[in-house]
Amino acid sequence: MPDKPAAELPIDARLIRTLLEEQAPHLAEEPLRHAADGWDCSVWRLGDTRAVRLPRRALAAPLVRHEQRALPLIGPAVAATGVEVPTPVFAGRPGGGYPWSWSIVPWFPGxxxxxxxxxxxxxxxxxxxxxxxxxxxxxxxxxxxxxxxxxxxxxxxxxxxxxxxxxxxxxxxxxxxxxxxxxxxxxxxxxxxxxxxxxxxxxxxxxxxxxxxxxxxxxxxxxxxxxxxxxxxxxxxxxxxxxxxxxxxxxxxxxxxxxxxxxxxxxxxxxxxxxxxxxxxxxxxxxxxxxxxxxxxxxxxx
Structure with a gap:
């Protein structure tokens, strides 16, 4: 693929804590650490069993919304085969100065x-x-x-x-x-x-x-x-x-x-x-x- 584009806004632990405190306070005190930055999203571990997935650029913002729309529909049937999918456990919305939708998803060890x-x-x-x-x-x-x-x-x-x-x-x-x-x-x-x-x-x-x-x-x-x-x-x-x-x-x-x-x-x-x-x-x-x-x-x- 072409060289990975730079993030269009900074994503750090402070931003994620703010989003969690505003929208998912029951998870706001979970340990948080950076896992990876892909082409489209930044992924942060949230505790041991979850991750936060946030778009890094405007072009990627619809992709998270697509996952939030589609995975609840298709996830159960696929998971029934024994192969998991990252169906969001929480669908976040813009806030805290962050302009796009974001998700909390399961973290799969392996x-x-x-x-x-x-x-x-x-x-x-x-x-x-x-x-x-x-x-x-x-x-x-x-x-x-x-x-x-x-x-x-x-x-x-x-x-x-x-x-x-x-x-x-x-x-x-x-x-x-x-x-x-x-x-x-x-x-x-x-x-x-x-x-x-x-x-x-x-x-x-x-x-x-x-x-x-x-x-x-x-x-x-x-x-x-x-x-x-x-x-x-x-x-x-x-x-x-x-x-x-x-x-x-x-x-x-x-x-x-x-x-x-x-x-x-x-x-x-x-x-x-x-x-x-x-x-x-x-x-x-x-x-x-x-x-x-x-x-x-x-x-x-x-």
């Missing part, structure tokens, strides 16, 4: 999926498949709208073509792998589009947004891009996260749920996301590695 070696992720490929089966149900007409995720691939044809060309020009992946990615993208563009009703999709599903504990998948997190559309976007995680053995478990567990065209589009999305991550992850080697490995996986099963 490791980022990105920190689990790719072969070891096979242990939770079936669990992720079950969670997506529960997630990919028909969404209501007022589901959050994302301008990119879950749309027909043709809407991204020029952009993804340019990304693949940039990867090739930079030598960011071997020529054979770039060729395999181009072929996967071309096949996806030619595949039958999604003709069913829009279903809920995570919209940003990759190993960095999965939490694991040993061989167990604990949670899917960061639903800021949640939207309704073509489930193929989420299914691209089969190449973003897994090696051939893990991918065989993942796709096998879902083979009755999606037709061949959907899996072809999923491979195309994996090529697209891999190229995007490779083209613009100079400041984040973890995400560049996801992109490189995705193109390697596509080439391995071409």
């Amino acid at each position: 490791s980022r999926g990105i920190d689990v070696p790719r072969p070891a992720r096979a242990a939770w490929a079936g669990a992720l498949a079950g969670a997506l089966r529960a997630l990919h149900v028909v969404a209501p007409g007022d589901a959050p709208v994302n301008p990119v995720r879950g749309l027909p691939l043709q809407t991204r044809a020029d952009s993804v073509g340019a990304r693949l060309s940039a990867v090739a020009a930079a030598g960011a992946a071997p020529p054979g792998e770039v060729a395999a990615a181009r072929a996967a993208w071309a096949d996806a563009l030619a595949a039958t589009p999604w003709s069913g009703p829009p279903v809920w999709i995570h919209g940003d599903l990759h190993p960095g947004n999965l939490i694991a504990d040993g061989g167990r998948l604990v949670a899917m997190i960061d639903f800021g891009d949640v939207t309704a559309g073509d489930p193929a976007y989420d299914l691209a995680v089969g190449w973003l996260a897994f090696d051939p053995a893990g991918r065989a478990i993942f796709t096998g567990a879902l083979r009755d749920a999606y037709d061949a065209a959907t899996w072809t589009r999923a491979r195309g999305w994996a090529a697209a996301i891999g190229a995007i991550l490779l083209d613009h992850s100079d400041d984040n080697p973890d995400y560049a590695a996801i992109g490189a490995e995705a193109l390697t996986e596509l080439a391995s099963d071409a």
